[in-house]
Amino acid sequence: MTLLEALDYASVFIFALTGALVASRAQLDIVGFAFVASLTAVGGGTVRDLLLNRHPIFWIDAPGLIGTAVIAAVLVFFTAHLFESRLRVLTWLDACALAVAVPAGTGLALSLGHHPATVVLMGMVTGCLGGLMRDVVCNEVPLVLKQGELYVTAAFAGATAAVLGVHFLPQGTALLLCAAVTLILRAGSLAFGWRLPVYRPRPPRS
Amino acid sequence: MTLLEALDYASVFIFALTGALVASRAQLDIVGFAFVASLTAVGGGTVRDLLLNRHPIFWIDAPGLIGTAVIAAVLVFFTAHLFESRLRVLTWLDACALAVAVPAGTGLALSLGHHPATVVLMGMVTGCLGGLMRDVVCNEVPLVLKQGELYVTAAFAGATAAVLGVHFLPQGTALLLCAAVTLILRAGSLAFGWRLPVYRPRPPRS
Amino acid sequence: MTLLEALDYASVFIFALTGALVASRAQLDIVGFAFVASLTAVGGGTVRDLLLNRHPIFWIDAPGLIGTAVIAAVLVFFTAHLFESRLRVLTWLDACALAVAVPAGTGLALSLGHHPATVVLMGMVTGCLGGLMRDVVCNEVPLVLKQGELYVTAAFAGATAAVLGVHFLPQGTALLLCAAVTLILRAGSLAFGWRLPVYRPRPPRS
Numbered sequence: 001m002t003l004l005e006a007l008d009y010a011s012v013f014i015f016a017l018t019g020a021l022v023a024s025r026a027q028l029d030i031v032g033f034a035f036v037a038s039l040t041a042v043g044g045g046t047v048r049d050l051l052l053n054r055h056p057i058f059w060i061d062a063p064g065l066i067g068t069a070v071i072a073a074v075l076v077f078f079t080a081h082l083f084e085s086r087l088r089v090l091t092w093l094d095a096c097a098l099a100v101a102v103p104a105g106t107g108l109a110l111s112l113g114h115h116p117a118t119v120v121l122m123g124m125v126t127g128c129l130g131g132l133m134r135d136v137v138c139n140e141v142p143l144v145l146k147q148g149e150l151y152v153t154a155a156f157a158g159a160t161a162a163v164l165g166v167h168f169l170p171q172g173t174a175l176l177l178c179a180a181v182t183l184i185l186r187a188g189s190l191a192f193g194w195r196l197p198v199y200r201p202r203p204p205r206s
Numbered sequence: 207m208t209l210l211e212a213l214d215y216a217s218v219f220i221f222a223l224t225g226a227l228v229a230s231r232a233q234l235d236i237v238g239f240a241f242v243a244s245l246t247a248v249g250g251g252t253v254r255d256l257l258l259n260r261h262p263i264f265w266i267d268a269p270g271l272i273g274t275a276v277i278a279a280v281l282v283f284f285t286a287h288l289f290e291s292r293l294r295v296l297t298w299l300d301a302c303a304l305a306v307a308v309p310a311g312t313g314l315a316l317s318l319g320h321h322p323a324t325v326v327l328m329g330m331v332t333g334c335l336g337g338l339m340r341d342v343v344c345n346e347v348p349l350v351l352k353q354g355e356l357y358v359t360a361a362f363a364g365a366t367a368a369v370l371g372v373h374f375l376p377q378g379t380a381l382l383l384c385a386a387v388t389l390i391l392r393a394g395s396l397a398f399g400w401r402l403p404v405y406r407p408r409p410p411r412s
Numbered sequence: 413m414t415l416l417e418a419l420d421y422a423s424v425f426i427f428a429l430t431g432a433l434v435a436s437r438a439q440l441d442i443v444g445f446a447f448v449a450s451l452t453a454v455g456g457g458t459v460r461d462l463l464l465n466r467h468p469i470f471w472i473d474a475p476g477l478i479g480t481a482v483i484a485a486v487l488v489f490f491t492a493h494l495f496e497s498r499l500r501v502l503t504w505l506d507a508c509a510l511a512v513a514v515p516a517g518t519g520l521a522l523s524l525g526h527h528p529a530t531v532v533l534m535g536m537v538t539g540c541l542g543g544l545m546r547d548v549v550c551n552e553v554p555l556v557l558k559q560g561e562l563y564v565t566a567a568f569a570g571a572t573a574a575v576l577g578v579h580f581l582p583q584g585t586a587l588l589l590c591a592a593v594t595l596i597l598r599a600g601s602l603a604f605g606w607r608l609p610v611y612r613p614r615p616p617r618s
Contacts, residue, residue, distance in 0.1 A: 023405070024405045026351055026353070027353050027354075027404045027405050027406070028351060028353065028404060028405060029354060029356075029359065029401065029402035029403065029404045029405070030402060030403075030405075031358050031359040031362055031402065032350075032351065032358055032359075032404075033405070035330070035334075035350075035358045038327075046257070050256060050257075050462060051458070051462075051469055051472060052472070053467040053468070053469075055259040056259070057257055057259075060257060060258070060320070060324055061320060061321045061324055063321055063322075063323035063324065066323060066327065067323070077405060080405065081406070114472070114473060115473045115475055116475075117475035117478060117479070118472055118473055118475065121450075121478065124447070128447075132549065136342060136548060136549065137338065137342065137348065137350075137351070138351065139347065139348075139351075141551065142549065142551075144444075144447075144549075145438055145440060145444065145549070145550065145551075147438070147439050147440065148439075148441060152443050152444055152447045153441065153443040153444075156443055195441065196441035196442060196443065197441065197442075198439045198440060198441045198444075199435070199436045199439050199440060199441070199442075199445070199489055199492065200439070200493070229611070230611045232557055232559070233559050233560075233610045233611050233612070234557060234559065234610060234611060235560060235562075235565065235607065235608035235609065235610045235611070236608060236609075236611075237564050237565040237568055237608065238556075238557065238564055238565075238610075239611070241536070241540075241556075241564045244533075252463070256462060256463075261465040262465070263463055263465075266463060266464070266526070266530055267526060267527045267530055269527055269528075269529035269530065272529060272533065273529070283611055286611065287612070342548060343544065343548065343554065343556075343557070344557065345553065345554075345557075
């Protein structure tokens, strides 16, 4: 199994956990859990593969990946009630999934030799679109759009770090750097409230 | 016309009726009816064709299919006020559309020789995604996600029945079985309240 | 730069402005502005290219297009507070973007030699889907679905005008006609309340 395949499996598993947690908030049955988990798990990578015209899509005829998502869904279905705050667990797992999916998308686009701007975009698409689909389908306010939290920004910074880093580092190390930058920014935003200034209709005069 | 083409036409027509009914709840004009009807009618099959890299997409350069959706939209525009309960009609038509679209998607993936897990998924995607797009676009709570109703589950069971059945039955009969299983489960859920246990934050102690 | 490429750039820029304005209503940070702006700017054309199996997608490896969207996002981030009514500016810019994107999509499908019905649909998809994605992702009521306003209808009429016009006029002129018809209908709907009759559950007896 290559590094990119391992990243795909890890990102599928963690995103599936978040999908199942959102399904638990919507009180679905176990097949609903598996559906939302799978959609979340493969959504971003599917869009990436469609945009890059990369067939077969990474999970078609690789039933282990969807199987992984289903296992995650079953796991959450039977254990989610053990957690004190599912929303908190969800948010942190989502941060981990982002930090795995962004290097997965970035690494793939890098190894296909695309333009640096395209590589950064593919990292952002792979990282952000699965969670976005999950939230749109389940009528949650998209995490991607929470005011003032670093989310798309963390994905952007991580992917950019990889694109720059690959000039100086081996690709595996550059992707590790990508994961670290993404996770640190996202986690810092959750834990310490790091943020960029948001748009205000009328900025206060100083 | 092959069986698969006939299934495509039937599923397009019935899904278009449901799309137009949702458009009537949103009080759109006739072009809006045609737009939502077409989106619902071809949404699931389009995603299936994109995922399987099957070009041209089934409705591109087959204007009869979009024409069918438009006719359904016009029909509903002028007759929907005759129904006592549009929501009830909508729900039951949607069940019929599901029972046609799942075998359509399953049959196509079967005849392309995909892995059984992929075949089941394509049946579910073709059956569920058109209705999901309809509901997301029109700001309705997705039928797919209604608590405790068998919907994705019915699609899953139907597609699985076809994948197993095709080992013992001719493909046409296996697809008929698929339609029957899907329809019976979905209709049983609507009429008799059949359901799987849903997730409960704190399960009651016994 | 060909006419079609120029239309792509113009439509990307104006749609990106509308995306950034919606981001300002959601009070996102500057990376969120760029994300929503890019999604809006390339969403419709991306779906068009995927449906027509046209690779690379028009903005992949053409970083100038995404760059244009980002510039529009930055522009809006720093100037949106200057506008009296952002919603009004948004609605009118969206009308202009529609009037550019519909001929862009129609022209492309025409030059690929598709069936007239497919050409009209591609014009509508290119024109309407970017704005629809923007509104779904940001939890706004889709402009496409505003009761009784000509929106999809304007796109439909414009694309139809081009498909008919191309029999009598040079393609460039037919696309100009398409833009004019789309803009006039949409603007007339906004300014003078032009509309088609909408569906009413119980039509009043006369």
